[in-house]
Amino acid sequence: MERRNFLRGAVIGTSAAVFGGTLMHGAAYAAPAQNGTSPYGGLLAADANGIMLPAGFTSRVIARSSQTVSGTSYTWHNAPDGGACYADGSGWIYVSNSEINPSGGASAVKFSATGAITGAYRILSGTRQNCAGGKTPWNTWLSCEEVSLGYVYETDPWGTNAAVQRAAMGRFKHEAAAADPVRKVIYLTEDETNGRFYRFVPTTWGDLSAGTLQVMVAGSATSGSFTWANVPDPDGSPTATRSQVSGSKSFNGGEGCHYANDTVWFTTKGDNRLWQLDLASNTYELAYDDSLVTNGAAPLTGVDNVTGSSSGDLFVAEDGGNMEICIITPDDIVAPFLRITGQSGSEVTGPAFSPDGARLYFSSQRGTTGSSSGGITYEVTGPFRATA
Template sequence: MDRRTLLRVAVVGGGGTAFAGSLWSAAFADPAQPGGGPYGSLRAADGNGLQLPSGFTSRVIARSRQRVGGTTYLWHDAPDGGACFTAGSGWVYVSNSEISGTGGASAVRFNADGSIASAYRILSDTNVNCAGGATPWGTWLSCEETSRGYVYETYPLGGTTAVRRPAMGRFKHEAAAADPVRRVVYLTEDETDGCLYRFRPTSWGELGSGTLEVLVAGSATSGPVSWARVPDPDGSPTPTRNQVSGAKRFNGGEGCYYADGVCWFTTKGDNRVWAYDAVNQRIALAYDDSLISGTPPLTGVDNITGSRGGDLFVAEDGGNLEINIITPDDVVAPFLRIAGHSGSEITGPAFSPDGTRLYFSSQRGSSGSSSGGITYEVRGPFRS
């Protein structure tokens, strides 16, 4: 039984038992290998500089320091992590700004037909807001990628002031992913000897208090793991990653995405995509470029998201600036490539609520400067 079958079982059965026992182990016994992607080869670059498969089109949504189309709002510098949220008959795309001191996050609101309704700021004057994650109750967790950085809970629809959440730990935050079944939030850490954390709120839906835990395991890349409480989430004087003996180290934690009993997360230092089986508390490798024969298609592993069809979409920081797809039958292949942006990275991949549009940014665009960021939308026949 391959991963697509398992995912479909999870959807039908509520996501509780599809990955149990030997089935989960078999599904991830071998990390993904290069092959023909489900959408075919990439075409020549379009007018926006994107190489896409046949049937897909792109548009530019916003450019740093320029007005978002049809609004007076100036888009932020260095767009980074992002997510989409339902907003009435339309939706909102939220994007972080990875700038020191004046970072924060902005939002673009879309009408039901995809036209831009408005754009606005939802978090201001925070520090190096890199990635984050959406909550089931419709908020965006914006994470500071600094030593003893904070998580800020923000409100994509606007009108509510963002709230700092120190109970979620002070460390070099990267991304977050909420697990509504176990009622925890997973958190990655962008350090060469970083950890994977989970936060257990005292009350689900309220992040003001709770328990911060760190994943504990040996040096193996697969097998059972456990969790241990971090004694001092404030991280001073001892950093959170150094407070628990046996905490498993990850080389540069980046993107984090939860679906159907599995938390997928990436590490840029070794170009890996990991899978944590939350049902049975096991980890495995979903992708490792050192296990690829020949030239690996996916390098500079960074942000990650998933589609309705169970495909993973992994953005590159470096490499040849692609978003690669990892299919449920463990094939990895390029989905899109940005031409002429060698000094940039791809950030913030996120699907619209109906799964028909993919948003992402080139953080520094063709200029290589944080003021040159470009945010895109891609439409097409995504698998469901």
């Protein structure tokens, strides 16, 4: 079935909550997304920042690793990774993880209503290799440690409240998180070659201090039905969480995760796939697989972080590939939206829309140097479409 049936009413931003929308369920699955023309047209020559964009779009550099953020006294972190945006009065905040080990953590940049940078600061310290994460409906940032027996940390984008370790969400090689306010759960990906897809069911919605960790149970096919089973020992020791439940479905390198309108999508980098779970019918299918693109070369490889726009378009960042963020439309068309040039030793991370949907934030984790200290965080502004 076309993704348009799920995406109507999707909110702007990262893996944020969606509270409404009408679903129209078809009778069969459609083929995964195929090569096509972007609704924004082709990419123009690289701009002064080395970014190829469609007509009408412009870019600017927000921050550089190891350098002071303009207009502040704060030094931006190394290896910027997963991110999210938060409304802040008439302005907003962009949060970004730091994928280094040790240290890691996360930082934030604050913007005025005009987009001017008004502050930058640390919101999480002393953690390890914070890769992706997710936004909660109560406006916290879940920062995930991509290490063996890693934790999820719940952080305050405003930097007022101290970050809290959420051990009940399981100890494994965490990657991304996505909140589902309908079922009142948090979905979690695991970056292992035989990783699993999880959900955390809090005892009380809005409080992640206690609850039940569950794992997806399904067959080996690329589509079908699924169920959830409790993970007996979320601590993951001595037996890894991914090995505790017979019949749990293995995924090759779980990465980004996004929820909207009774659907959750997540990427697996080991096989360049985007998976789609219909949570209303408990069925799953492939939304994209580079090996199943039949009309030319696959435009999207190295699938990684994913977010969505108000139009229902998905934006998928590449770890490698052509250093692109590709769009996948509700009509199952995949095409490049932007390309970063001259940075082949890097990866694209942290795509997230500002609350009004007019600005897209993301980073090149290692920039032009290929080093974690060379990361660059960007903003792209332009006529993002409001409807598909």
